[in-house]
Amino acid sequence: MHRARGLVSVAVGLATFLAGPPAARADNEGELTVRGIRCGDTVTRSTRLTHDLACPGTDRPALRVVGEGVVLDLGGHTVLRVGPESHGSEGIVVLANSTLRNGTIRGFETGYVLDSDGEYQPDHVWLSQLTFVHNATAISHRNGNATLTLTDSRLMWNGVGVASEQDASSGTYEVRSTLFIGHRLAFDANFHSVDVARSTFSYNELVFWCPYGSVAFTSSRLERNGAVGRLPIGEFGYGFCNVASFVDTVIASNGSFAPTDQPNWEPFEFVLRDSRVTDNGNGLQVRTRTVDIQGNTWRENGGGLTLGDLPEYVPPELTGTVSGNQFLRNRGDGLRVTVPSTLRVSRNRAFDNTGWGLYVPGVIDGGGNAARGNGAGNCEGVSCASR
Numbered sequence: 001m002h003r004a005r006g007l008v009s010v011a012v013g014l015a016t017f018l019a020g021p022p023a024a025r026a027d028n029e030g031e032l033t034v035r036g037i038r039c040g041d042t043v044t045r046s047t048r049l050t051h052d053l054a055c056p057g058t059d060r061p062a063l064r065v066v067g068e069g070v071v072l073d074l075g076g077h078t079v080l081r082v083g084p085e086s087h088g089s090e091g092i093v094v095l096a097n098s099t100l101r102n103g104t105i106r107g108f109e110t111g112y113v114l115d116s117d118g119e120y121q122p123d124h125v126w127l128s129q130l131t132f133v134h135n136a137t138a139i140s141h142r143n144g145n146a147t148l149t150l151t152d153s154r155l156m157w158n159g160v161g162v163a164s165e166q167d168a169s170s171g172t173y174e175v176r177s178t179l180f181i182g183h184r185l186a187f188d189a190n191f192h193s194v195d196v197a198r199s200t201f202s203y204n205e206l207v208f209w210c211p212y213g214s215v216a217f218t219s220s221r222l223e224r225n226g227a228v229g230r231l232p233i234g235e236f237g238y239g240f241c242n243v244a245s246f247v248d249t250v251i252a253s254n255g256s257f258a259p260t261d262q263p264n265w266e267p268f269e270f271v272l273r274d275s276r277v278t279d280n281g282n283g284l285q286v287r288t289r290t291v292d293i294q295g296n297t298w299r300e301n302g303g304g305l306t307l308g309d310l311p312e313y314v315p316p317e318l319t320g321t322v323s324g325n326q327f328l329r330n331r332g333d334g335l336r337v338t339v340p341s342t343l344r345v346s347r348n349r350a351f352d353n354t355g356w357g358l359y360v361p362g363v364i365d366g367g368g369n370a371a372r373g374n375g376a377g378n379c380e381g382v383s384c385a386s387r
Contacts, residue, residue, distance in 0.1 A: 048074075049103065057109070112127065156181050175187075187207075193213055220249045242269065257280060266311070276299070302332075319342045328353070334357045334374065343360070
């Protein structure tokens with residue numbers, strides 16, 4: 001039942017996206033030059049394409065943008081690679097603060113590259129109303145420190161959606177009202193903070209990887225993916241995910257929360273607020289320092305929520321708040337805390353889980369908890385009413 005409802009919601013979302021995004025704001029509209037661009041051109045002034053651009057997959061990008069403040073409007077056209085696949089082919093390489101909008105990039109090793117060198121040091125670029133399809137990587141930040149803002153776009157059936165070059169690039173990805181579907185990896189937070197709002201992730205093998213950065217989802221949907229996130233501590237020997245945050249977000253009908261070879265999420269801070277977590281294939285194990293878990297519904301998942309310390313030689317005491325949540329009809333425990341801690345647990349309801357309702361020995365009992373109908377027992381570590 002719940003999986004069917006999830007599929008309907010995804011289908012409605014896809015229909016909305018595939019119908020096309022609303023008209024873009026006309027930045028520098030009066031300054032756009034309409035001209036016939038050719039493969040290999042360098043764009044130095046705001047321009048609108050007049051036709052599709054079919055370029056061979058060579059080591060020369062289809063287009064380079066080097067003009068500061070340039071708006072490159074694809075005019076609803078497609079920039080695509082033709083001919084045999086070529087390792088290293090690039091669609092649009094950007095070396096200046098600029099805007100790319102209104103078109104499709106298809107078939108390249110990397111569809112869009114944000115880069116910098118001794119002469120060019122962009123610090124903020126904008127992408128809107130774009131479709132990236134069948135690229136090995138849709139968007140890549142190769143070098144430098146910058147903010148990339150992606151809005152009203154669709155990333156579909158690429159190998160990786162948004163990626164970054166290890167140890168060479170850093171900054172922020174702002175993702176707004178964008179669809180990610182059918183990727184091996186939707187995005188990585190590798191030396192980047194990724195801030196996602198009002199976006200949908202479906203049918204990806206893995207939504208995100210956070211080896212050294214942070215991730216935040218607001219008012220978004222993560223549905224029917226193979227796994228949601230990979231958040232290991234000690235990646236590369238030193239990496240860690242600083243914050244993993246989900247606010248007003250739906251996490252539903254995913255195969256698992258984490259890949260089987262990294263079953264725990266290990267951010268320094270974990271935030272889950274006002275969200276719905278339903279019908280996922282297993283439970284979520286989070287090892288962390290600080291939690292803010294409030295106002296969520298955790299319903300009919302393959303397991304509940306388990307909280308523990310980070311795997312350090314002398315782990316700090318787990319702390320934070322778990323309050324006002326509902327754990328309903330999950331297989332296994334509703335909520336389990338594996339270590340004594342200063343967590344304050346209050347006003348939670350745990351009904352009809354197959355394991356314990358609230359198994360939280362060693363926490364601070366904030367009162368107002370309720371549990372009934374749980375298979376292994378209702379409450380351990382806090383007092384619970386039955387309603």
